Amino acid sequence: MMAQVQLGDIAVDVVLKDIKNVHLSVYPPAGRVRIAAPSRMSLDTIRVFAISKLAWIKQQQKKLREQERETPREYLNRESHYLWGNRYLLTVREDNEAPSIELRHRRILLRVRPGTSEERKQALFEAWYREQLKKAVLLLLAKWQPLIGVRVNRFFIQRMKTKWGSCNPTARHIRLNTELAKKPLECLEYIVVHEMAHLIEPTHTQRFIILMDRFMPKWQYYRQALNRLPVRHENWEY
Secondary structure, eight states: OEEEEEETTEEEEEEEESOSSOEEEEETTTTEEEEEEETTOOHHHHHHHHHHTHHHHHHHHHHHHHSOBOOOOOOOTTOEEEETTEEEEEEEEEOSSOOEEEEETTEEEEEEOTTOOHHHHHHHHHHHHHHHHHHHHHHHHHHHHHHHTOOOSEEEEEOOSSOSEEEETTTTEEEEEGGGGGSOHHHHHHHHHHHHHTTTOOSOOHHHHHHHHHHOTTHHHHHHHHHHSOBOOSOOOO
16 A cells, blocks of 8 residues: 655655555655555554654755765766776777777776667666676675674675665575675675674664674765765666
8 A cells, every 4th residue: 555644845655555564765766765664554654753864864865965976877988987986987999899898007997889779778777787896896705794693695786776785594594786796895894794783683773883883894984985986877767
């Protein structure tokens, strides 16, 4: 069931479904608010919950509206692209060889066949970013699993519109945003450790904070650094 409650000038979309807990989300770019709640919960109860979170909602909306966004990429020569926080200029070379991407000093060389569309170039870049991220995550898991004392059964790399990562403590799976390949490696490491800590403590309780302080004393610095960086330019939906 879909519904909506109004908090002054803020519209809150409400989804009632078969879940146990209430989940509040604020979505980029403009800060749309959504609450997923158990089917049995009344709209009046949900409204009271939303009002109790109003200051947090406004704070998140302000952050999203002020966050810098990347300009749209067209995959043209001398366009800027990023890997691990470093800027590279793109060189596009058209020939009849198999498409490929490689780093050459301060440049990224993209080989494509003549007439390759912008959409295909974007798909090649996204596949390349996923591969770079996969290699880095494997090394980080090898480092952190014995330090934290947990094991990740599987990890997934995908485009995520509202999160840098997520964790399924029951299946012991973690998911990571492809965009992390563009950010400094220490930011990726922070997200990996964050999601692994959720295998011990699934929610953001005081216990979780204590765990993060123990494993990565500068984690809050890395979180702030990551959230200050530009995010992908696109029309966000959910």
